Amino acid sequence: MKYMLKYSPLLLVLVIALSSCREEPNYSDIPAITFDRVEQYTYTKNQIVFDSLVIAVDYQDGDGDLGLSRGEGGSQTGPDFEPPFEPGSPYFDNFIVNMQVKRGNTYEPTFVNFNGRFPRLSSDDKAEALEGEIRYTITSFTTESYPFRDTVRFEVYIYDRALHQSNVIYTDDVILYQGQ
Numbered sequence: 001m002k003y004m005l006k007y008s009p010l011l012l013v014l015v016i017a018l019s020s021c022r023e024e025p026n027y028s029d030i031p032a033i034t035f036d037r038v039e040q041y042t043y044t045k046n047q048i049v050f051d052s053l054v055i056a057v058d059y060q061d062g063d064g065d066l067g068l069s070r071g072e073g074g075s076q077t078g079p080d081f082e083p084p085f086e087p088g089s090p091y092f093d094n095f096i097v098n099m100q101v102k103r104g105n106t107y108e109p110t111f112v113n114f115n116g117r118f119p120r121l122s123s124d125d126k127a128e129a130l131e132g133e134i135r136y137t138i139t140s141f142t143t144e145s146y147p148f149r150d151t152v153r154f155e156v157y158i159y160d161r162a163l164h165q166s167n168v169i170y171t172d173d174v175i176l177y178q179g180q
Helices: 002-019
Strands: 032-045 048-061 095-103 106-113 130-142 151-158
Touching: 032 151, 048 151, 095 130
Parallel strands: none
Antiparallel strands: 032 048, 048 130, 095 106, 095 151
């Protein structure tokens, strides 16, 4: 018991020192994403069936410049609404989602996209490696717009604030209006 009390502060300092030696990951400054899952939620309102999909992708970025801030009070003002991120520019949206419909064994591109913005993932402008998950929700599916039991998938990629485009990933197939 006497030895345990004598050496416990030393052991505590050693544990803290070893845990603080964690090496920062060395990711590319070009963001990389991997497909994780699609969550599907189907519900009925006024005899119309709705689907809400959540696309989850994992990301890694070496300099942490992912996401665009929202304007004050919902306005489109601030640095993340100035060129090249102004409305109408190809970089206004940083989460690009193109829908494809399965016909037989092939996927046909559609004119439909569900592009949007995800917020800044780092609270400051300090370059730091980031990794995590982005969950992106699409709530636009109704039986009035899309056929029942159509099979779709989504092509997804993101942009960082330096305008680097990530790799392109594809989701698993989703059969519309089959979620729980």
